[in-house]
Amino acid sequence: MNTVPGVANKLQDITASMSDYNPNALTVQQAQDIMRAYIQPVCGIEKLTIRQALGRVLATDITSPINVPAHNNSAMDGYALRGEDLADGQELKLKVTATVLAGAEFTGTVGRGECVRIMTGALMPAACDTVVPQEFTTKISDDKIRISAGSLRAGDNRRLKGEDLAMGTIALHKGKILTPADLGLLASLGIPEVSVQRRLRVAIFSTGDELRSLGETLESGCVYDSNRYTLYGMLMRMGCEVLDMGVVQDNPDALEAAMRSACENADAIITSGGVSVGDADHTRQLMDKLGEVAFWSIAMRPGRPMAFGKIASAGKSAYLFGLPGNPVAVMVSFYFFARQALQQMSGAEITPLPIFSVKSNADIRKRPGRTEYQRGILSVRADGELGVSITGSQGSGILRSMSEANCMIILHDDQGNIAAGEKLSVLPFAGLI
Known part of the structure; x- marks a missing residue:
């Protein structure tokens, strides 16, 4: 794939460089690769106190202004002592001349x-390079201790100046999503505020005349729209600002108005519904009219149809992720496609999904040629190892199965039927959902 890092590449140029590109039979990996090559980070930096910076993306490297420890x-x-006093295989008796507390400096000498x-945490006295834990000593008198033979080596239990972090070295790298530990590290360096990337603004809406928002009357043949609430939760977990545009009717004027408004007010747009085969032609025509959008049929289940690209309106542009309408397919598509793209847009370090290898508790039917994502329940087997079972029916409209599951089972495109006891790739939901 011929792309230039840091340069906005056209979607059609990226796909044209792929000898095996087929929008009607795209693999999961191919779709992910195209998104990675196409997405560019969004500009915008703000300065925050470290109390405000939790979960935000660091905009610049943080260089340590001091040695840690100092x-x-x-x-x-x-007890601090001179390592040269230690003799291999011999018991050592020492005279205790003073007590050094944390925060105080001992200016005397230790002979x-x-x-x-x-x-x-107390400063080591001059000439002392070793500390013997008090539990390794025996008190002989008020000012004498004994150290057993072979219990200590010179240099033990001493933290050196700059051992954790030397002055002038990078403490935290640009793109780091700040954690509670990072806030503590910043405070330990005396840094009260940091520059972070601004939050991504993501507009979401669902399309479909059969959809109703909460609080509206549910007529025969209609359903409540759940996808916007699922997307809202996933985006909030990522630290995005969410612009919820509600349900948009299946007509060209309403859809164009929603697309333009979203484009003019957000960095990315995530829609659900309207990208499946058989959906109204005006959906594709409109997306093509507003920008460059590829419509894909990905070899996966659930979540086969997807639209991806960028649209523009009134001099502004936004990346577009057109996800399928089925509730489970929305979540699968988000986690395996949109999540990484949004991380890339935010300037964050790309963190791979935490996928583990776990034994299957039962046989699972699967045909090669497509990637399947099944809802699973991780538990401890009788043999003490982790095992996984599917939640039951895997229909893409059964949102309850996602609520009951605590992981996603990933069956790769080259895999066939799975036998009980065979290892599977599993994505735990902890920290994601």
Whole structure:
């Protein structure tokens, strides 16, 4: 695939460079690769206090202004001594000359055969390079201790200046999604605020004359729209700003108005419905009119139909993700396609989904030639290993199965039937859903 990193490549140029590109028979990997080559990060930086920065994407590298720790210090409560006093295979008796507390500096000297009582984090006295934990010592008198032979080596239990982080080195890299531990690290460096990428603005709407929003009357043949609420939850988990545009009718004028409004007010648009074979032709015509959009039939189940590209209106543009209308297919398509693309747009480091290999608790039917995503329940087997079972019926409209599941079973395109006890790829939902 011939693309230039950091340069906006045309979608048609990307697909034209693929010798095996077939929009009607695309593999999951091919679709992911095209998105990765096409997506460009959104610009926009703001400065926040570290209390406000949790979950945000770091916009610049953070260079440590200090050494961490700032001085050689004790890694535990015990006694600081000179390593040269240690003799292999011999018991050692030392005189205790002082006590050093954390936050205080000992300015005296420690001679041969002497030591000081020291607390965790306290500065190491000059000439001392070793700490013996107090549980490895025996008190002989108020000012003398004994250390058993072979219980210590020179340099043990001492933290060196700059050991965790040396001054001038990168503490956190650009693109890092800040965690609670990162906030603590920033505070330990004396850094009160950081530059972060602005939040992505994502517009969502569903299409379909049969859809009703919550609070509306449910006429015969109609259903409540659940997809916007699912998408809202997944996007909020990613830290996006969500513009919910409701349900859009299946007519060209309403759809164009929604597309233009979304494009002019958001960085990305995620729609559900209107991309399957047999859907109204005006959907495709409109997307083509507003920009460059590819309509794909991906070799996967659920979530086969998808539209992807970019549209423009009033001088602004937005990436478009046209997801299928079935509730489970929406979630599958989001996690395996839109999620990584949105991470890339936000300037975040791309974090692969945490996929594990787990034994199947039962036989699973599968035909080669497509990737299948089945809802599963992870549990501990009688043999102590993790096992996984499907939730039951795997219809793409059964949203309850996603609520009951705690993982997604991934059956790769080259796999056939799975026998009980065979290893499967599994994506836990913890932290995702």
